[in-house]
Amino acid sequence: MTYCVAMCVDEGLVFLSDTRTNAGVDHISTARKMSVFEEPGERMLVLLGAGNLSLTQAVLQELSEPTGPSGPSASSKPTLWTVQTMADAARVVGQAVRDVHLREANALQEFGVDFNCSFILGGQIRENAESGNGAGQSRPRLFMIYAAGNFIESSRVNPYFQIGESKYGKPIIDRVLIPSTPLDEAAKCALISMDSTLRSNLSVGLPLDLLVYEKDTLKVTRFVSIDQDNAYYQMIHRTWGERLRQVFGEIPDPDWQITGDVPQNGHVGEMMLYRPPGELHADAERGTPAVDARPAQTLAQADKPKTRG
Amino acid sequence: MTYCVAMCVDEGLVFLSDTRTNAGVDHISTARKMSVFEEPGERMLVLLGAGNLSLTQAVLQELSEPTGPSGPSASSKPTLWTVQTMADAARVVGQAVRDVHLREANALQEFGVDFNCSFILGGQIRENAESGNGAGQSRPRLFMIYAAGNFIESSRVNPYFQIGESKYGKPIIDRVLIPSTPLDEAAKCALISMDSTLRSNLSVGLPLDLLVYEKDTLKVTRFVSIDQDNAYYQMIHRTWGERLRQVFGEIPDPDWQITGDVPQNGHVGEMMLYRPPGELHADAERGTPAVDARPAQTLAQADKPKTRG
Numbered sequence: 122m123t124y125c126v127a128m129c130v131d132e133g134l135v136f137l138s139d140t141r142t143n144a145g146v147d148h149i150s151t152a153r154k155m156s157v158f159e160e161p162g163e164r165m166l167v168l169l170g171a172g173n174l175s176l177t178q179a180v181l182q183e184l185s186e187p188t189g190p191s192g193p194s195a196s197s198k199p200t201l202w203t204v205q206t207m208a209d210a211a212r213v214v215g216q217a218v219r220d221v222h223l224r225e226a227n228a229l230q231e232f233g234v235d236f237n238c239s240f241i242l243g244g245q246i247r248e249n250a251e252s253g254n255g256a257g258q259s260r261p262r263l264f265m266i267y268a269a270g271n272f273i274e275s276s277r278v279n280p281y282f283q284i285g286e287s288k289y290g291k292p293i294i295d296r297v298l299i300p301s302t303p304l305d306e307a308a309k310c311a312l313i314s315m316d317s318t319l320r321s322n323l324s325v326g327l328p329l330d331l332l333v334y335e336k337d338t339l340k341v342t343r344f345v346s347i348d349q350d351n352a353y354y355q356m357i358h359r360t361w362g363e364r365l366r367q368v369f370g371e372i373p374d375p376d377w378q379i380t381g382d383v384p385q386n387g388h389v390g391e392m393m394l395y396r397p398p399g400e401l402h403a404d405a406e407r408g409t410p411a412v413d414a415r416p417a418q419t420l421a422q423a424d425k426p427k428t429r430g
Numbered sequence: 431m432t433y434c435v436a437m438c439v440d441e442g443l444v445f446l447s448d449t450r451t452n453a454g455v456d457h458i459s460t461a462r463k464m465s466v467f468e469e470p471g472e473r474m475l476v477l478l479g480a481g482n483l484s485l486t487q488a489v490l491q492e493l494s495e496p497t498g499p500s501g502p503s504a505s506s507k508p509t510l511w512t513v514q515t516m517a518d519a520a521r522v523v524g525q526a527v528r529d530v531h532l533r534e535a536n537a538l539q540e541f542g543v544d545f546n547c548s549f550i551l552g553g554q555i556r557e558n559a560e561s562g563n564g565a566g567q568s569r570p571r572l573f574m575i576y577a578a579g580n581f582i583e584s585s586r587v588n589p590y591f592q593i594g595e596s597k598y599g600k601p602i603i604d605r606v607l608i609p610s611t612p613l614d615e616a617a618k619c620a621l622i623s624m625d626s627t628l629r630s631n632l633s634v635g636l637p638l639d640l641l642v643y644e645k646d647t648l649k650v651t652r653f654v655s656i657d658q659d660n661a662y663y664q665m666i667h668r669t670w671g672e673r674l675r676q677v678f679g680e681i682p683d684p685d686w687q688i689t690g691d692v693p694q695n696g697h698v699g700e701m702m703l704y705r706p707p708g709e710l711h712a713d714a715e716r717g718t719p720a721v722d723a724r725p726a727q728t729l730a731q732a733d734k735p736k737t738r739g
Binding site for chain 2: 153155156157158159160184185202288289290291292293295296297303305306308309310312313317318320321330331332333341343344345346347351352353354356357360361362364365366368369371372373374375376377392393394395396397398418420
């Protein structure tokens with residue numbers, strides 16, 4: 122598997138990807154999942170891919186073939202180098218996915234291989250003075266493109282996308298990220314999300330590619346490939362785990378209290394309780410759970426943090 | 431979906447389950463996923479189920495039919511009430527799953543419905559003085575039973591099992607839980623794991639059933655059904671999120687440094703960079719990424735925590 126995450130905040134974009142590929146535990150390798158399309162001052166696009174590596178690479182080949190201004194089909198087919206908006210760029214990627222699907226899907230299906238790939242595309246394209254709407258600089262935008270070639274755009278209520286092994290690293294992003302989050306803080310959030318994923322899932326691995334794009338620069342200004350020797354990542358890895366355990370320790374343990382009420386059927390406190398059939402328990406003999414007749418319990422919040430040594 | 435987690439620590443067992451069931455967003459309902467089989471002083475077993483609700487309930491019916499000492503088939507078929515060890519209890523559940531599979535799987539397959547169910551079984555059975563090995567009290571044990579009826583047992587290196595929507599809540603357990611974790615602290619860990627899952631996944635929902643079993647009591651001593659009014663869960667929900675954001679804020683943001691080295695092919699710092707085909711860039715014209723010729727960057731750990739206001 123793979124884990125890639127990209128964020129669109131007010132100050133710019135953050136892209137982070139791991140580099141592990143695997144086809145079963147016997148075939149683990151390293152592959153770049155982040156590709157950068159840069160024409161400094163004109164456009165800066167980043168593509169993250171997850172899924173079957175032969176498919177994501179095939180899409181990348183479709184996109185990187187030189188069919189630009191000097192190519193033979195320059196006028197007939199838009200490319201990432203010729204499109205004027207990020208939405209058009211997402212359409213180009215979607216079309217590349219569909220072209221690969223047309224060529225590959227049937228052959229793969231004969232071997233029971235799903236057409237499994239998805240992409241995140243983000244970046245910014247300088248607004249053309251002639252064709253533009255006069256609003257000046259276009260804004261950085263972020264898209265998620267599915268295997269069917271359709272796509273969605275991020276928004277202020279959903280300022281990030283994940284592809285691949287996304288669930289482990291989702292809770293921390295949900296708790297922290299909003300559009301006004303500063304760019305480097307968003308990068309930190311992405312790295313912590315990745316660290317949680319690495320810790321819980323073997324199929325995601327170092328090194329990581331991190332690209333932080335500052336709005337309106339229209340070029341790559343911050344990129345780093347993070348391996349196990351990276352001091353900052355080491356610090357995040359160590360500190361986040363330590364502090365998490367510390368916070369965990371400071372939260373009071375549950376304090377069990379007997380409320381004394383005997384719960385009625387359907388009440389909070391009732392459990393699905395089965396008793397041995399030998400006992401005189403009408404409900405249990407019919408195979409349905411007995412109503413629990415013991416005092417209900419509740420959990421109270423302790424008045425102060427626990428002081429366990 | 432569902433999220434259930436159970437832990438086996440030195441002091442006993444913790445079981446936690448949500449109660450949401452859904453078949454598409456239009457069919458969301460509430461169902462108990464925790465069942466308790468208790469014969470005070472003799473045995474205390476807890477079964478958590480996830481998957482297709484009609485299947486988990488069918489398995490439960492197989493298990494709760496009164497075929498005990500007074501039933502007709504008492505001597506021929508072991509039940510949860512007659513088995514002498516927890517491993518035998520897991521076998522009884524596995525056999526019930528296989529019985530249901532035999533009866534249901536083909537009919538379901540005609541409608542394209544997978545035979546999708548899994549269970550966690552934990553508890554303790556008093557050791558029979560006559561048949562026992564003389565080691566006295568048996569210990570609490572925890573098993574995970576798959577849809578095929580096979581099962582695995584927890585261990586000291588893997589002291590917990592999850593079923594259902596498990597990934598969101600896995601990182602915090604991996605960071606915190608060890609066999610020596612006190613019982614109530616393990617319960618707290620389970621609740622935080624559940625809280626992270628609830629926040630990131632709509633298909634898991636309140637109320638929660640929490641059962642904490644103290645080793646060697648052989649009965650249910652602590653059980654609570656937690657709804658949105660539960661003070662302790664409210665405190666966990668609020669405090670954990672707040673403190674997480676606080677810890678996040680205290681970790682220094684990345685500090686970008688230009689190392690000045692021009693990276694070579696394959697070096698850390700190189701990115702998969704594509705340039706427009708018009709530019710004289712031999713690599714790009716062949717459709718392969720250019721070697722990036724800009725100074726490499728790195729992330730340094732800031733010397734002190736950031737002091738952002």
